[in-house]
Structures are given as C-alpha cells and as structure tokens.
Amino acid sequence: MNSERRAWAYLSRVVEPPCPDLAALAARVGPVEAAERVRRGAVSARVVQHTEARRDIDCAADDLDRIDRLGGRLLTPDDGDWPVLSLTSFNGVDVRRLPDGVAPMALWVLGEAAIGDVALRAAAVVGTRAATTYGEYVATDLSEGLAERDVTVVSGAAFGIDGAAHRAALAADGCTVAVLAGGVDVPYPAGHSALLHRIQRAGLVVSEYPPGVRPARHRFLVRNRLVAALSGATVVVEAGLRSGAANTAAWARALGRVVCAVPGPVTSSASAGCHVLIRQGAELITRSEEVIEIIGRAGEFADEPEHPSSPLDHLTDTGRRVYEALPARGVRSADELSVESGLPVAALQGQLALLELAGLAVQSDGRWQLARKGPPTCGERENFES
Amino acid sequence: MNSERRAWAYLSRVVEPPCPDLAALAARVGPVEAAERVRRGAVSARVVQHTEARRDIDCAADDLDRIDRLGGRLLTPDDGDWPVLSLTSFNGVDVRRLPDGVAPMALWVLGEAAIGDVALRAAAVVGTRAATTYGEYVATDLSEGLAERDVTVVSGAAFGIDGAAHRAALAADGCTVAVLAGGVDVPYPAGHSALLHRIQRAGLVVSEYPPGVRPARHRFLVRNRLVAALSGATVVVEAGLRSGAANTAAWARALGRVVCAVPGPVTSSASAGCHVLIRQGAELITRSEEVIEIIGRAGEFADEPEHPSSPLDHLTDTGRRVYEALPARGVRSADELSVESGLPVAALQGQLALLELAGLAVQSDGRWQLARKGPPTCGERENFES
Numbered sequence: 001m002n003s004e005r006r007a008w009a010y011l012s013r014v015v016e017p018p019c020p021d022l023a024a025l026a027a028r029v030g031p032v033e034a035a036e037r038v039r040r041g042a043v044s045a046r047v048v049q050h051t052e053a054r055r056d057i058d059c060a061a062d063d064l065d066r067i068d069r070l071g072g073r074l075l076t077p078d079d080g081d082w083p084v085l086s087l088t089s090f091n092g093v094d095v096r097r098l099p100d101g102v103a104p105m106a107l108w109v110l111g112e113a114a115i116g117d118v119a120l121r122a123a124a125v126v127g128t129r130a131a132t133t134y135g136e137y138v139a140t141d142l143s144e145g146l147a148e149r150d151v152t153v154v155s156g157a158a159f160g161i162d163g164a165a166h167r168a169a170l171a172a173d174g175c176t177v178a179v180l181a182g183g184v185d186v187p188y189p190a191g192h193s194a195l196l197h198r199i200q201r202a203g204l205v206v207s208e209y210p211p212g213v214r215p216a217r218h219r220f221l222v223r224n225r226l227v228a229a230l231s232g233a234t235v236v237v238e239a240g241l242r243s244g245a246a247n248t249a250a251w252a253r254a255l256g257r258v259v260c261a262v263p264g265p266v267t268s269s270a271s272a273g274c275h276v277l278i279r280q281g282a283e284l285i286t287r288s289e290e291v292i293e294i295i296g297r298a299g300e301f302a303d304e305p306e307h308p309s310s311p312l313d314h315l316t317d318t319g320r321r322v323y324e325a326l327p328a329r330g331v332r333s334a335d336e337l338s339v340e341s342g343l344p345v346a347a348l349q350g351q352l353a354l355l356e357l358a359g360l361a362v363q364s365d366g367r368w369q370l371a372r373k374g375p376p377t378c379g380e381r382e383n384f385e386s
Numbered sequence: 387m388n389s390e391r392r393a394w395a396y397l398s399r400v401v402e403p404p405c406p407d408l409a410a411l412a413a414r415v416g417p418v419e420a421a422e423r424v425r426r427g428a429v430s431a432r433v434v435q436h437t438e439a440r441r442d443i444d445c446a447a448d449d450l451d452r453i454d455r456l457g458g459r460l461l462t463p464d465d466g467d468w469p470v471l472s473l474t475s476f477n478g479v480d481v482r483r484l485p486d487g488v489a490p491m492a493l494w495v496l497g498e499a500a501i502g503d504v505a506l507r508a509a510a511v512v513g514t515r516a517a518t519t520y521g522e523y524v525a526t527d528l529s530e531g532l533a534e535r536d537v538t539v540v541s542g543a544a545f546g547i548d549g550a551a552h553r554a555a556l557a558a559d560g561c562t563v564a565v566l567a568g569g570v571d572v573p574y575p576a577g578h579s580a581l582l583h584r585i586q587r588a589g590l591v592v593s594e595y596p597p598g599v600r601p602a603r604h605r606f607l608v609r610n611r612l613v614a615a616l617s618g619a620t621v622v623v624e625a626g627l628r629s630g631a632a633n634t635a636a637w638a639r640a641l642g643r644v645v646c647a648v649p650g651p652v653t654s655s656a657s658a659g660c661h662v663l664i665r666q667g668a669e670l671i672t673r674s675e676e677v678i679e680i681i682g683r684a685g686e687f688a689d690e691p692e693h694p695s696s697p698l699d700h701l702t703d704t705g706r707r708v709y710e711a712l713p714a715r716g717v718r719s720a721d722e723l724s725v726e727s728g729l730p731v732a733a734l735q736g737q738l739a740l741l742e743l744a745g746l747a748v749q750s751d752g753r754w755q756l757a758r759k760g761p762p763t764c765g766e767r768e769n770f771e772s
Contacts, residue, residue, distance in 0.1 A: 053727070217706060218706050266524060284665050
C-alpha cells in the first residue's frame with residue numbers, strides 16, 4: 001500500500017462529494033500533497049469549509065484493508081482504467097462547465113470488469129421502487145435486449161425497476177453495474193444483498209463513498225450523477241412525478257447524455273414522470289433496439305417495426321377506387337363501375353385488368369365482381385378507417 | 387330551391403372529392419356556370435377526367451329533397467356559416483399549397499349547430515376501432531373533459547375510440563361532430579345508427595358526399611382530412627402501426643394543426659401507432675387540460691400536475707444533509723453530526739435550529755435526534771432514490 005493510495009483514500013472520505021475544488025487541487029499538486037494541506041487546513045476557504053469536519057479522521061489504511069479483504073479495489077485518477085479523460089472531465093465531459101462538478105475523487109469498486117471499457121457501451125435503466133408489473137416487465141425486456149447486444153446495464157440496485165434491470169442483464173449473461181449511495185460493503189437495500197453479490201461476480205459494484213458509509217437521501221441524488229455519467233443514455237422505465245429517476249435524467253441531460261423514457265398508461269401514476277420527461281424532450285423508447293441505436297456503434301439501427309401488410313398495398317389510389325367500386329354481391333358493368341368510382345371508363349379498363357391479374361377481381365361476360373377468395377373480404381374493407 | 391343550390395348539389399356529386407380544380411372553377415365563375423360547363427365538357431382536361439363518368443347524372447333536385455326530408459341542409463361556400471375564409475382556404479389554411487386540396491365542394495349536414503362557430507373551438511379525438519378497454523377509458527375521459535370546457539369533440543363515428551369520444555361528449559352535454567365517409571343518410575357503421583341520431587340532435591353529422599353514397603375505403607381517407615381540418619388539434623388515443631388515425635394525423639400536420647397522441651403500454655399494439663407519432667414529434671397527451679392548452683383561448687393553461695409534497699421540500703441542501711445525519715434511534719452530539727454530515731460545526735448549529743423550529747429535530751442536553759412525530763420516518767427517508 002503506497003502513500004498515494006492512502007492519500008486518495010483519505011481524500012475520498014474527508015469530503016462529502018462532490019467537491020470539484022478538492023479534486024482540482026489533487027490533480028494539481030498530487031494526492032499526497034493535497035491530503036497534507038487538507039490536514040493542516042492550508043487550503044482555500046471553500047475547501048476548508050468542505051473538509052474541516054472530518055480532516056482529523058484518518059482511517060485510510062483501514063479502508064484500504066477493508067476493500068482488499070472484500071476482494072475489491074480503490075480506483076483513482078492514477079489508474080489506467082479510470083473512466084476519465086482528464087480531471088476536469090468525466091467520460092469526456094468537461095465538468096468545469098457543470099455547477100456542482102461531476103468527477104468523483106475516487107471510486108471504490110467490487111468486481112473484475114474494467115470500468116473504463118464498460119462505460120464505452122452502457123445504458124442506464126432506472127426507475128421507481130414502486131414499480132408496477134408492467135414496469136418490471138419492460139425493465140426486464142429492455143435490459144435483456146441490451147445485455148444480448150453487449151450493452152452494459154447500469155443502475156442503482158434499488159427495489160423495483162433497478163432490481164429488474166440488473167437481474168435481467170445477469171440472466172442474459174450480460175454485464176451490469178450497480179452504483180451505490182453508500183459503501184460497497186453496505187448492501188443497500190438489504191434485501192438486495194444476494195443480488196449485489198451476483199452483480200459483483202458478473203460486473204461491478206461501484207461507489208464513491210468509502211467502506212462503511214451509510215446511504216443517505218442526499219447521497220442518492222449525488223450517486224445518480226454517476227449512474228448517468230457512466231452511461232451513454234439513461235432510460236427511465238417508470239417514475240412517479242416525484243422520483244429520483246427524474247434526477248438521474250436531469251444529470252444525464254446536464255452531461256450531454258441522451259435521456260430516454262418509456263411511456264405507459266396515462267392512468268398509471270408510475271408512468272407520470274416518464275410522460276413529463278417525454279413532453280420535455282426525452283426520447284420515447286419502446287424497445288431495446290431504439291436504445292442501441294442511440295448509444296451503439298455507427299450503423300446499429302433499429303429495424304423498422306413490422307407493419308401488417310395487405311395485397312392492396314401495391315394498388316395505386318386509382319386502383320383502390322376501382323377495387324372499392326366492385327360489388328360485394330352480384331356483378332357490375334364497366335359503366336356502372338365508372339359512375340360508382342367517378343372514374344372514366346377508359347381509365348377503368350386498365351385498372352380492372354390489373355385487379356384481375358392480382359386475383360382481386362373476376363370478370364364474366366363483361367361484368368365484374370370481387371374475387372371470392374380475394375383476400376380482404378367485405379367486412380375487412382374498412383381497415384383504413386381511423 | 388334556387389338554381390345555385392341545385393348547381394352546388396350537382397357539383398358535389400359529379401366529382402369524387404377532393405377536386406380543387408373544380409372548386410376553384412366554381413369560385414371563379416359561380417356554381418351555375420361551373421355546373422353548366424361540366425355538363426358540356428367545356429372544362430380543363432383534368433376536370434373532364436374527374437367529371438366525365440358522372441356528368442350526365444343529375445339527381446341534384448332529388449338530393450336536395452332528400453336532405454330536406456331528413457331535416458338537414460346543404461351547406462355551400464355561399465352560406466354564412468361555411469367554415470372557410472376563402473375558397474382557396476379552409477378554416478384559414480391556404481389549400482393551394484396542399485397537394486390534393488382540402489376545401490370540400492359543399493357539406494351535407496344534419497343538426498342545428500353552426501359549423502363555422504363549432505370549428506373555432508374543436509378537437510378531434512380519433513383512434514382505432516380495435517380499441518382496448520384502456521383506450522376507450524382514455525377516449526371517454528379526454529372527451530368528457532373537453533366537452534365540459536366547451537370544446538367540440540370531432541370524430542369519425544367508428545367503433546372503438548371514435549364511438550367512445552362521441553358518447554362521452556354527449557354524456558357531458560357537450561357538442562360533438564361526426565364526419566362520415568358516405569351520405570349522412572347512410573348510418574355507418576350500422577351499429578352506430580342510434581348514436582348518429584343522438585349526435586345529430588346535440589351537434590352535427592357532416593359529410594361531403596351527397597345522400598345515398600356508400601362509404602368506401604378511399605372515402606375514409608378523404609373524410610379524415612375534414613376531421614383534421616375542422617379541429618384545432620387531432621388527438622390520436624389508440625392506433626396500431628397501420629391505422630387510419632395516422633392518416634388523420636398526417637392531414638392535421640399538413641393543415642398546420644397540432645398532432646397529439648396518447649401514450650400507452652409499449653406492450654400494447656393498440657398504442658404502437660401513438661408511440662410512432664410521438665417519436666415523430668406529436669405532442670404527448672395525458673389529460674384534457676393539455677389539449678385545451680393547445681387549442682384554447684389565450685391564457686387557458688393546464689394546471690401543473692400535483693406533486694406529492696414533503697415537509698423536507700423547504701429545506702436547503704445543507705439542511706437536508708443535517709437532517710439525514712440525525713439518528714433514527716438514540717442521540718448525537720453536534721460534533722458527531724458534523725462528522726456524519728461532513729459539515730463544519732458552525733454551519734450545523736443554524737441548520738439544527740431551523741430543523742427544530744420545523745418540528746423535524748429535537749434537542750435534549752445538547753444532543754440531537756429526529757423528532758418522533760416528524761413526518762418522514764426512518765423508512766421513508768429514501769423517497770428520493772431513483
């Protein structure tokens with residue numbers, strides 16, 4: 001354990017994140033010098049304000065021991081797979097332009113995956129804990145589709161949508177990342193302890209809080225920025241009007257990520273937040289291909305949804321008018337068809353021949369009728385009304 | 387019955403609408419002269435093409451008799467309440483810029499309402515005949531809300547969404563307009579005969595087709611432009627990927643009207659067309675107030691949806707961090723709270739005083755705890771996670 005790592009661990013605990021001023025100081029003078037200055041109070045008034053409550057506590061060695069014993073690691077800006085291009089940016093976003101800063105001081109990580117690589121092809125799937133059966137179904141379906149196309153599913157390990165998203169990615173043998181609002185050794189919610197262990201084995205459990213830190217309300221909001229930052233797009237599956245998922249979406253927007261939301265019944269309060277997001281400009285998402293089109297490699301386009309087709313599709317407008325004029329029962333002469341359709345007899349003849357070839361019309365003694373087995377029968381003729 | 391009205395009736399039947407060339411001719415030379423020229427074939431090649439099949443049939447007098455006996459009327463561009471500002475525009479839209487023309491030659495109308503007035507405050511509520519219970523519920527709820535705010539509900543009288551929309555407007559004692567794809571004396575669908583009679587009494591049944599004309603597939607598409615044109619906004623409640631409602635929406639867009647769509651479960655094929663419309667830029671609609679905001683008088687804004695509120699709403703971020711640091715059980719000193727929250731003791735004291743005033747924190751012997759009856763109890767503290 002070298003002094004740099006101990007200094008990063010100290011810095012990670014001494015502030016309540018985010019604290020971009022301290023991160024900038026560490027980048028400028030190195031973590032050891034930054035830690036030393038914090039201890040002495042030899043820092044700017046703002047950094048003093050952020051650090052004086054905890055500067056005399058140094059449990060860095062214990063924290064590093066603890067993460068070692070958990071089989072995890074402390075990931076810092078000095079490490080190769082730190083998902084940051086420079087200390088003023090996180091995943092390529094210049095945090096100096098953001099009010100509160102984005103880059104974490106360091107990340108406490110359980111799991112083998114290289115977080116920098118993972119974040120290159122990742123989508124956040126988030127939503128309310130008070131999920132409906134519908135929401136859990138869609139979260140599962142979306143995450144399964146993403147995992148099958150090698151997209152990492154990032155979420156917050158909460159009950160409801162988050163849990164369904166992680167579980168589906170695991171079930172599809174995909175990679176999934178849980179970002180926690182407390183220490184990685186504080187499984188939260190407790191009911192998801194086993195799930196978090198499975199996530200750790202197949203992906204990553206990540207937190208910017210040192211071991212032992214309890215999740216707290218403001219930490220969920222702070223955590224949400226990392227969920228958004230690690231993902232190319234954030235998909236809100238279900239969210240009430242007041243939901244942390246809206247906060248994650250706001251972070252995604254601020255970070256230049258694409259905000260997506262899944263619609264649902266307007267009668268469901270669990271979809272109300274999604275509808276607000278869509279009205280505010282979020283992408284409406286109905287299936288995983290649409291997410292992949294947003295975050296995927298160039299050329300990964302969603303297939304067009306299949307449209308039901310009809311043999312009448314290939315008719316011209318005029319052809320359809322003639323077809324419509326054919327009687328369901330009995331027969332009509334060309335003159336009668338002309339009046340019915342409003343088309344001159346000369347224009348009719350060619351169309352009737354085409355309809356006959358297409359098996360849609362039958363002629364007998366110069367009089368015409370619908371082909372009996374012609375696909376759209378009388379009752380189906382109004383498929384195109386609203 | 388004067389010769390002008392008979393000429394309009396003749397012109398209304400001689401072409402299969404829309405035929406903007408003939409409408410323009412009638413506007414230029416008057417209906418009597420236009421009808422005379424059509425009979426003689428003394429018109430442009432294009433108008434000949436459109437009229438030669440029926441130009442020898444003149445049942446105008448019979449048609450006018452028939453609409454009289456039905457208690458209805460033929461509304462023409464010569465009438466005061468013709469919903470047209472000039473013959474090249476319909477409800478203020480310049481139809482010369484539209485490929486197929488929009489203005490009807492004339493309208494056959496049952497019902498007392500003045501269509502020009504009605505169209506000033508109207509919304510189309512349309513959708514699939516294969517509606518789900520959800521779709522019918524939403525169509526009912528929306529249309530009821532519109533009718534209660536004096537907005538006319540325009541639709542196509544089909545089974546499913548259209549029928550639910552008309553019925554809800556009638557139930558709310560509102561005005562509703564059914565635009566038919568055949569003669570107003572050909573109730574379609576037949577199962578809606580009674581409904582159409584009720585619509586006629588409380589609003590209008592309208593068609594550009596003379597009495598006796600059967601609805602046909604292409605006529606539904608042509609009819610849809612009138613549904614869109616008579617409405618300030620078109621709301622698609624449910625529509626499959628292939629639906630006439632999408633056609634009505636396309637007309638609305640072409641006419642400069644606002645296209646709206648109601649979202650639904652992504653698992654419901656009856657909502658798939660709505661989701662496509664929203665992805666293409668249609669307004670996502672969840673309630674009638676949002677439609678009224680679009681088509682209503684200046685200043686009619688939808689109320690903000692009610693957000694669930696919490697006594698913590700009024701706390702600052704710092705106040706929340708202090709609140710979060712208060713123990714659920716037991717007590718903590720200011721020093722302990724300082725370490726837990728990461729805030730200097732000096733900054734804590736004022737926040738603790740505010741929390742005490744708000745009834746959220748209790749002090750005893752210089753040690754602090756959560757107020758027992760303080761509204762959000764321990765288990766509710768995570769309301770803000772995603």
